[in-house]
Amino acid sequence: MEKLLEIKNLSANYFAQDIKIPALRSVNIDLKKGETIAIAGESGCGKSTLALAVLKLIEFPEGEVTGDSVEFKIEKNSIDLLRLKEEEMRKIRGKDISLVVQDPYSSLNPVIRINKQLAEIYRIHHQTCEDIDIDGISKKYLKMVHLPEPQKILFSYPHQLSGGMLQRVNIAAALINNPDILISDEPTSSLDVTVQKKIMDMFFELKDNFNLSQIFISHDLNLISAFADRVYIMYAGRVVEEGKTADIFTSPAHPYTIALLEALPHLNAPGLDLKSIPGEVPAPESIGIGCAFAARCSHSRDICFNSLPELKKINDNHFTRCIKR
Template sequence: MSQAAPGGGGQPLLQVQDLRTVFRTSGGDVTAVDGVSIEVEHGKTLGIVGESGCGKSVLSLSIMRLIAHPGRIASGRVLLEGRDLAGLSNNEMRKVRGRDIGMIFQEPMTSLNPVHTVGFQITEGIRVHEPKASKAELRERGIAALERVRIPSPERRFDEYPHQLSGGMRQRVMIAMALACSPRLLIADEPTTALDVTVQAQILDLLRDLQAETGMSIILITHDLGVIAEMADDVAVMYAGRVVERTTARALFEDPQHPYALGLLGSIPRLDEDRERLLAIQGTVPPPFALPPGCRFNPRCPFAIDACRAEVPLLREITAGHEAACLRAPVEESVAA
């Protein structure tokens, strides 16, 4: 994994340790996040990648303590510079959201409130954390936040409503909201979904520039490995509620060790390869209430053997700093076997 940035004191900014998030149903508890452990270094970007339904968004909401009933964090710790957020009261956690951890939610059109102006929503976090701020100060800081995310005519946009903005502008507003109180950690959940390629590139450039400017850390949640390649320092690959591979972004692309990661990479077109057809992972992610025995990926895995259907693989170090939860890793040996 990446080394901590200078000033981090050697301790990661965020450590999630063996986190389990469950939802109560009529058929019993269903585990959506199952024993996940990740680390985010100071000033670095951790990419969390996987198909829809793998538990990425539930993990992010668990970190923010935004899991609504009937969901709950059943066990594990979420340490922000050693402070366990999982054990905080609701009032204490409200002081953390926005100030220490900001979040860009999926789908800005549905995440933004249509009955409030853009300026009101951007300054809401400031009002919560700095109740003595005057109306004039709030407006000044809100306009500055819009300028920061490169929205033209910020004074006019401050008084407009979400429906008056384009999709790219709404996403920039979401970023401005998340960064209004200068958090140390930004969680970006699918920040480029539903945006065209040009706007996507602009949003990623903006996040990279803001990170360089502020030194914040980022958790980038996406299903797009192209975004991971461009933005991430470290990567955690999730499948069916668990982390199945954890390493640096460079190591993942150069030497993937889990068949699921290998399949994801094989589905991406590459200019340096001449292939008539891209690889495809057969099947779909199993729902959390109908998980297969053994390795959860085994029904879709071309390398699965009988042991994969009986034994639950744990994350283990394959090479220095590169972990995978696969009985047959290293991949090269598995393919040849």
């Protein structure tokens, strides 16, 4: 399958009080046409930073994005997003590549009606004449995300809607320009469990019915196992393992992945003792030269602290960064 997005050696740093915080470190990720990849890992591992870095939403003085390239295939061309000027990047964001974030309240303006906001998102990317029925188009997308009474929602203010409804509006907004790539950053994490399930059902529907390619960021491995074609496990700003979903879940290779899976509650085996991972994800600025997981790893040896393990191949799709392999 053709690669739609090829991220090469991408890094991101934040700047805070004169220190450089290397939150994303030389990450290589690719996404094929029609594929859903998941980015997993504990909180603080750099998942959100990756999403922001791809869309170049980290800028001086808050931080910087560096790296070799982020190749995006658009029609017959390939463009390097890393080299694009902000003006060009703005044409891609929300049109060719859309982002849905965790907090449903953060993306919409609370004092503007939904119809105006959706129309604005549509208009930025279309040379529309005045008489086009943008409300009609918006309604179509609100229906697509299973919002009841789209007409009523269209004329509501964000504060009149529940978190779950608002997240559906955000997803409709992300889809309204027919993007090639949808990046979702923990899109259901802030919602009630019952609402989460309904929104995930909709994500499954989107996957089946549209030719979308998706980057799905989540710390919920149960969700990922059902939803993604391939998985990238991130730890302390790096990808430590990648592989087809089945391989990651049946033959995990990195001690971090194994630890994450052992900490996973099994729906069919309640009461089973869960192992928690000792220690915490280190702060990016405190990470040394070796494997960042070494301090929490029961297999670590001196060498793990002193040099970064190379990425080793397990099969054509399955790779890990651990000397144990």
